[in-house]
Amino acid sequence: xxxxxxxxxxxxxxxxxxxxxxxxxxxxxxxxxxxxxxxxxxxxxxxxxxxxxxxxxxxxxxxxxxxxxxxxxxxxxxxxxxxxxxxxxxxxxxxxxxxxxxxxxxxxxxxxxxxxxxxxxxxxxx
Amino acid sequence: xxxxxxxxxxxxxxxxxxxxxxxxxxxxxxxxxxxxxxxxxxxxxxxxxxxxxxxxxxxxxxxxxxxxxxxxxxxxxxxxxxxxxxxxxxxxxxxxxxxxxxxxxxxxxxxxxxxxxxxxxxxxxxxxxxxxxxxxxxxxxxxxxxxxxxxxxxxxxxxxxxxxxxxxxxxxxxxxxxxxxxxxxxxxxxxxxxxxxxxxxxxxxxxxxxxxxxxxxxxxxxxxxxxxxxxxxxxxxxxxxxxxxxxxxxxxxxxxxxxxxxxxxxxxxxxxxxxxxxxxxxxxxxxxxxxxxxxxxxxxxxxxxxxxxxxxxxxxxxxxxxxxxxxxxxxxxxxxxxxxxxxxxxxxxxxxxxxxxxxxxxxxxxxxxxxxxxxxxxxxxxxxxxxxxxxxxxxxxxxxxxxxxxxxxxxxxxxxxxxxxxxxxxxxxxxxxxxxxxxxxxxxxxxxxxx
Numbered sequence: 088x089x090x091x092x093x094x095x096x097x098x099x100x101x102x103x104x105x106x107x108x109x110x111x112x113x114x115x116x117x118x119x120x121x122x123x124x125x126x127x128x129x130x131x132x133x134x135x136x137x138x139x140x141x142x143x144x145x146x147x148x149x150x151x152x153x154x155x156x157x158x159x160x161x162x163x164x165x166x167x168x169x170x171x172x173x174x175x176x177x178x179x180x181x182x183x184x185x186x187x188x189x190x191x192x193x194x195x196x197x198x199x200x201x202x203x204x205x206x207x208x209x210x211x212x213x
Numbered sequence: 214x215x216x217x218x219x220x221x222x223x224x225x226x227x228x229x230x231x232x233x234x235x236x237x238x239x240x241x242x243x244x245x246x247x248x249x250x251x252x253x254x255x256x257x258x259x260x261x262x263x264x265x266x267x268x269x270x271x272x273x274x275x276x277x278x279x280x281x282x283x284x285x286x287x288x289x290x291x292x293x294x295x296x297x298x299x300x301x302x303x304x305x306x307x308x309x310x311x312x313x314x315x316x317x318x319x320x321x322x323x324x325x326x327x328x329x330x331x332x333x334x335x336x337x338x339x340x341x342x343x344x345x346x347x348x349x350x351x352x353x354x355x356x357x358x359x360x361x362x363x364x365x366x367x368x369x370x371x372x373x374x375x376x377x378x379x380x381x382x383x384x385x386x387x388x389x390x391x392x393x394x395x396x397x398x399x400x401x402x403x404x405x406x407x408x409x410x411x412x413x414x415x416x417x418x419x420x421x422x423x424x425x426x427x428x429x430x431x432x433x434x435x436x437x438x439x440x441x442x443x444x445x446x447x448x449x450x451x452x453x454x455x456x457x458x459x460x461x462x463x464x465x466x467x468x469x470x471x472x473x474x475x476x477x478x479x480x481x482x483x484x485x486x487x488x489x490x491x492x493x494x495x496x497x498x499x500x501x502x503x504x505x506x507x508x509x510x511x512x513x514x515x516x517x518x519x520x521x522x523x524x525x526x527x528x529x530x531x532x533x534x535x536x537x538x539x540x541x542x543x544x545x546x547x548x549x550x551x552x553x554x555x556x557x558x559x560x561x562x563x564x565x566x567x568x569x570x571x572x573x574x575x576x577x578x579x580x581x582x583x584x585x586x587x588x589x590x591x592x593x594x595x596x597x598x599x600x601x602x603x604x605x606x607x608x609x610x611x612x613x614x615x616x617x618x619x620x621x622x623x624x625x626x627x628x629x630x631x632x633x634x635x636x637x638x639x640x641x642x643x644x645x646x647x648x649x650x651x652x653x654x655x656x657x658x659x660x661x662x663x664x
Contacts, residue, residue: 099490146459150451153433157496160429161489163459167466168482176470179478183467187460194376194456 096132096169099161103139111135118207129173134206136166137186141202147193174213181212215243215354216647217402219252223344227278227312229262229271230339232350236322237329239352242409245324248356253319255351258309258343260316266336278342282311309343316340324356351647361413362394362420369417369468377460380445380453384424387440392553392659393520394420397528399655400542403646404532411472415531418468419481419524425461426488428454433496434576476530476539484523491515495579502600503583510551512579517557518550525549541643548636549656555581555629556660559622562613571609574600581628583612585621592619629660 097104115131122130140162145151151159163186170179185205192199199205219235240250254261264270288307293299322337323330331337339350370382394416401412430436431444432454438444446454462485469481495512498504525546529539558580561573573580577600587596592615599608599615616622633656640649 099493141459144455144459145452146455148452150432150455153496154493156429156455157433157489157493160458160462161486161493163462164482164486164489168479168486171470171475171478171482176473179470180467183463183470186463187467190456190459190463191374191377194453194460195374196376 096129096165100136100158100165103143103158103162108135108139111138114203115206115210118210121211122213126173129169130178130210133166133169133174133182134210136162136169137182137206138202140166141186141189146190147199177212178209181209182206185209214651215245215358215402216651217243217352217354217407218646219350219352220347221339221349222347223339223341225341226344227275228341228344229266229274230341231266231336232339233266233329233331233336236337236352240324240329240354241327242407243354244327244359244361244409245354246327246357246359248324248354248358250322250324250329251319251353251355252322252337253351254339255349256346257318258306258313258341259346259348259350260313260318260340260342261320261350262316262338262340263320263322263331263335264338265334266338278312278315281315282308284308304343306343312342316342324354327359353647361409362391362398362416365413365417366420369421369464373460373464376453377457380449380457381421381424381428381461383442383448384427384439384445385420387442389420389424389440391420392655393423393524395655396521396524396546397531399648399651400525400528400534401532402648403529403538403542404534407532411531412528414468415472415477415527416524418465418472419520419527421461421468422465422481422485423520425458425465426492428458428461430492432458433492434578436572436576472531474531477527480523480527480530484519487515487519491519498579499577502577502579503587503596504579506581506584509579509581509584513551513554514547517554518547521550521553522546535643538643538645541639545636545639545652545656548632548639549659552629552632552636552656553659555625555632556662558582559625559629560662562616562622571613574609574612575604577604581625582616582621585624586612586616586619589619589621592616626660633657633660 100108112132112135115134116127118134119127119130140159143151143155143162144159170182188205189199189202217239219232219239221230223230236250252261288311289295290307290310291305293303320337339348341348366385370378370385397416397419398412401407401415427439428445431439432446432451436444437447445457470478491512491514495516498508498512522543523546525542526539529542558573559582560568561580562570562582564570574583587593587600596612596615599612602608636656637653640652645652
């Protein structure tokens with residue numbers, strides 16, 4: 088991903104990038120190969136932000152402290168905005184449905200499918 | 214009250230244009246169940262009539278108008294040598310003005326069970342007397358409306374799994390001012406593609422999004438109550454509150470994406486990002502409580518005004534309003550949102566609000582009256598000293614007393630009202646289809662409130 092795009096999309100998330108977001112991002116890069124080359128990095132970052140954001144919040148496990156929750160919220164919001172800029176409507180909807188499934192399961196205290204599986208499916212929804 | 218314009222082109226010098234079906238569609242789309250539809254011609258040579266749509270009868274009407282105000286006789290109005298301020302394109306139409314006296318320029322139609330009350334043979338006509346021209350009628354509908362947003366909110370919350378839906382239902386049903394959905398519903402009337410049901414869906418999605426942010430806020434602020442009821446975090450625990458917030462955050466963004474309007478989606482997504490960034494700033498600033506005016510404005514612009522602004526802009530975008538209208542509304546919403554938050558801050562010091570006085574002080578929430586009181590020459594030193602220590606009932610009550618004794622509330626009220634007037638002035642340069650008074654009234658009522 089170009090430095091300019093990184094600068095914009097990682098504002099206020101630089102600490103997270105160094106703390107594992109970059110690896111998660113790279114792991115999603117291989118899942119976006121069927122998308123247009125110019126949007127691949129953004130879609131991979133959007134998926135990584137959802138995964139990291141939910142982990143920060145402690146969704147489905149012990150609740151995160153307020154500061155971590157708010158950082159998780161920012162990850163989800165940033166991901167949502169990146170998707171509106173770069174993804175088809177189908178992908179945007181599929182991402183939202185993935186989070187609905189995960190949070191619905193967490194609230195009901197039932198096992199959900201893994202985050203990564205849901206997000207990879209969402210990326211394929213275009 | 215819903216306002217609007219009915220625009221059409223006439224094609225003949227004299228023409229009876231049956232507008233009944235279009236008016237019925239307006240009533241249906243507005244969700245008016247019982248009430249009145251007021252119509253007013255915005256032209257001096259366009260009338261309104263209710264009569265039978267029978268072609269020979271319409272020719273009889275035309276003949277009658279011709280007999281009573283013939284087109285081939287002399288009218289003083291057409292003697293341009295004797296008139297002053299005659300426009301270059303002034304038509305020769307004395308006969309049309311005179312004919313307009315014979316038909317009314319306005320009408321009120323009754324509405325029952327969601328439809329116009331018309332007799333079997335009655336149709337509503339716009340009567341063109343000087344066509345062909347582009348014409349418009351002003352419409353106002355008042356009475357009892359289906360509350361499309363409440364219906365949509367209820368429908369959406371019924372569809373969700375129970376452990377998720379019931380805490381959100383309690384929060385939504387507990388009330389709230391519904392300012393954001395109201396703004397969407399109003400501004401969605403400003404473009405040529407106004408569809409009340411789509412507007413209601415967007416409005417409901419924005420209200421759900423707003424409530425989702427509140428669920429997480431209340432956990433962060435450790436608030437025990439919201440709208441007089443235990444918060445989701447207090448009633449169900451932090452884990453469920455986080456899940457409920459996430460679920461409705463995602464659901465709202467999905468509903469917004471499903472509108473299929475990329476401008477709307479981008480507007481809301483940008484607002485949501487601004488909200489989350491400002492929440493982080495808000496918490497960070499608590500270390501320097503009560504903060505300063507610049508920090509306050511920066512946080513409030515994101516925390517509150519961003520969604521007001523997005524609600525205004527996205528409603529207009531949904532109906533495909535022009536970019537100048539969208540941008541004017543975006544600025545209007547931003548200023549209104551800041552003013553609304555200032556008014557909300559003042560409510561914390563009002564014993565008649567129905568809420569416990571001093572909740573913001575206790576929770577160390579950014580509040581402009583506190584900032585001004587802390588800057589005050591007389592009460593400031595004591596306010597700052599109290600805020601720097603632990604805040605028990607006694608300290609909170611004393612701070613509230615000091616704020617009330619200073620001119621802080623007066624300053625905040627003046628500032629909020631000035632912002633509202635600035636917001637109102639943003640509306641002056643754009644065409645608002647008769648909605649200007651409603652938007653102005655809404656803005657002023659947002660700051661002149663007790664709760």
